[in-house]
Amino acid sequence: MPNPLEKKHIVLGVTGxxxxxxxxxxxxxxxxxxALVDVLMTPGAVKFVSPLTFSSITHRPVIAxxxxxxxxxxxxxxxxxxxxxxxxxxxxxxxxxxxLAHGLADxxxxxxxxxxxxxxxxxxxxxxHMYENAATQENxxxxxxxxxxxxxxxxxxxxxxLIGLGRMLETPDLLGCIKMVLSRGGDLSGRKIVVSxxxxxxxxxxxxxxxxxxxxxxxxxxxxxxxxxGAEVSLVTTPTALEDPFxxxxxxxxxxxxxxxxxxxQCSGADALIMAAAVADWRPAKAADHKLKKGExxxxxxxxxxxxxxxxxxxxxxxxxVGFAAESEDLLANAxxxxxxxxxxxxxxxxxxxxxxxxxTDTNRVTLLDREGRATELPLLTKYEVGHEILDRVAKVLA
Ligand code: C5P
Numbered sequence: 001m002p003n004p005l006e007k008k009h010i011v012l013g014v015t016g017x018x019x020x021x022x023x024x025x026x027x028x029x030x031x032x033x034x035a036l037v038d039v040l041m042t043p044g045a046v047k048f049v050s051p052l053t054f055s056s057i058t059h060r061p062v063i064a065x066x067x068x069x070x071x072x073x074x075x076x077x078x079x080x081x082x083x084x085x086x087x088x089x090x091x092x093x094x095x096x097x098x099x100l101a102h103g104l105a106d107x108x109x110x111x112x113x114x115x116x117x118x119x120x121x122x123x124x125x126x127x128x129h130m131y132e133n134a135a136t137q138e139n140x141x142x143x144x145x146x147x148x149x150x151x152x153x154x155x156x157x158x159x160x161x162l163i164g165l166g167r168m169l170e171t172p173d174l175l176g177c178i179k180m181v182l183s184r185g186g187d188l189s190g191r192k193i194v195v196s197x198x199x200x201x202x203x204x205x206x207x208x209x210x211x212x213x214x215x216x217x218x219x220x221x222x223x224x225x226x227x228x229x230g231a232e233v234s235l236v237t238t239p240t241a242l243e244d245p246f247x248x249x250x251x252x253x254x255x256x257x258x259x260x261x262x263x264x265x266q267c268s269g270a271d272a273l274i275m276a277a278a279v280a281d282w283r284p285a286k287a288a289d290h291k292l293k294k295g296e297x298x299x300x301x302x303x304x305x306x307x308x309x310x311x312x313x314x315x316x317x318x319x320x321x322v323g324f325a326a327e328s329e330d331l332l333a334n335a336x337x338x339x340x341x342x343x344x345x346x347x348x349x350x351x352x353x354x355x356x357x358x359x360x361t362d363t364n365r366v367t368l369l370d371r372e373g374r375a376t377e378l379p380l381l382t383k384y385e386v387g388h389e390i391l392d393r394v395a396k397v398l399a
Contacts, residue, residue: 002385004179004228006034011080011087011118013109014054016044018159019091019125019168024049026090026171028057030178036060038080040108042096063108073108080108081115086181089113091125091168094136100148101139119181121149123174128164151177151246176246179228186230187395192270193226195219196263196277196310198238200256204302205288209254212278213359216240218324218383219276223248225387226274229395234266238277256280256307263310272320272394275311283307312342320397322390325349326358335369346370346393348386356380368393 010030014020030037039054041064051062063080066073072080089096089109096109100122105111113120122143130136131153144150151174156167169177183189197219201209216237223235224245234249236259244250251266253259256279267273282304311323321344325335328351335349348366352358357365357380364386367377370393378389 002388003034004182005030005175008035008085008182009038009083010035010178011038011040011084011112011116012054013040013042013087013089013092013096013112014045014049015042015089015091015093015096015109016047017091017093017125017168018048020045020048022168022171023090024053024057026088026174027054029171029175031058033175038063038084040064040080040112042107042109044093044095066106066108066111071108073111077111078115081112081118084112084116084118086119086121086178087113087116088121088123088174088178090121090123090174092122094124094126094130094133094139097122097124097136097139097143101142119147119149119184121151121174121177121181123151123168123177124153124166125168126153126166127158127160128162128166131166149177149181172243173246176224176227179224180247183228183230186228188226188391188398189230191231191272191398192234193223193231193272193274193391193394194234194236194263194266194270195223195226195274196236196259196279197223198240199278200238200259200280200307201254202256202280202283202307203254203287204284205290205292207291210280210282210284212280214238214278215360216242217360217362218364218386219274220245221383222274222276222387222390225384225391229388229391234270236262236266236277256283256310260308260310260313263314267314267316267319270316270319271398272322273311273314273316274322274390274394276324278326279310280307309342311344315343320345320394322346322348322394326352328353332367332369332375335367339369339371344371345397346390348390 014023037058039062055062063071068074099110105114152169154167155165198216199212199214201211226233236251285303285305323344339347350366365380
């Protein structure tokens with residue numbers, strides 16, 4: 001399951017908007033991820049970007065003319081429609097959206113979409129007034145009611161130079177949306193998975209906090225992996241430098257106490273809690289309401305009080321609980337003790353002294369310990385792959 005795009009037939013419809021320069025990047029990222037990308041272009045799109053740009057990236061023919069005897073559609077006008085795993089129109093102009101809403105089929109994209117059984121994603125890109133126009137809004141609503149997935153547009157700087165609603169989303173969100181649509185019917189469909197991420201921030205005063213080196217990468221990767229298996233995912237996170245994963249319900253918190261109250265709420269009715277956050281064990285007994293002055297003294301003490309152990313506290317009927325044990329010594333013994341004391345189904349033990357795993361890296365080397373006493377030492381994997389290894393086991397417990 002680690003790569004939901006591998007060997008998938010993705011049909012990328014490119015229409016005549018200046019945003020089609022961004023679709024070149026999308027085609028590139030899809031291809032790098034192992035997808036087989038068939039690019040279809042309208043005559044308007046060809047005025048902006050050459051078909052050769054796309055075919056050089058995808059290593060597959062681009063179809064820009066339905067009637068050309070050399071084009072696949074010229075030979076079999078439904079061939080691309082039938083092999084598609086998903087179709088995404090990015091950018092989608094108001095004109096193409098209107099044609100789709102009315103069932104026209106006069107270019108490679110509209111012809112293919114009319115004939116496909118695959119899910120269709122539409123990423124609009126147009127001037128704000130064109131998007132807000134009642135005709136466009138009615139067309140969007142009609143397509144949504146037929147199951148088309150609309151992604152964006154966002155508010156931002158438009159080609160006209162004005163700021164407004166009509167900007168096409170960027171590649172990471174489009175990729176996230178494609179993965180989410182491909183995950184329909186995955187082994188975690190219908191399941192609610194709650195994930196925590198980041199290092200909590202415990203205020204000393206309005207300026208200073210006690211925190212740790214967690215970057216949130218592990219929790220974000222678990223959340224994305226769960227989304228890519230069809231789960232409904234809530235990610236409870238402290239501030240990080242990471243982009244919100246598309247299709248994941250992201251809830252921002254700062255302190256351990258805030259994280260605890262949000263998690264208690266999120267876990268009611270959830271199937272699993274995967275606690276990747278580095279929660280501070282202690283917090284200042286009292287956060288000053290003004291910036292503390294340096295003063296003359298050479299030393300300074302802060303009284304700390306213990307934070308609640310969130311993972312131990314949260315219990316729910318049928319809730320599968322997964323923890324992480326970041327250790328610098330006696331890794332497995334400490335992890336097993338935590339598995340038992342916190343009532344977990346699984347714990348991922350990682351040695352934070354190794355340079356390729358732990359805080360801030362994109363990879364992790366963990367040993368998974370379960371209730372049955374099994375210990376599985378995983379090789380060096382990306383954090384996303386580690387997420388899938390954990391979810392393989394969560395899915396088994398839930399089944
Ligand atoms: O006890 P320790 O902090 O090593 O346990 C790590 C695991 O417990 C992690 O999954 C962490 O998210 C969770 N934890 C918690 N509440 C705390 C401290 C840790 O839920 N106060």
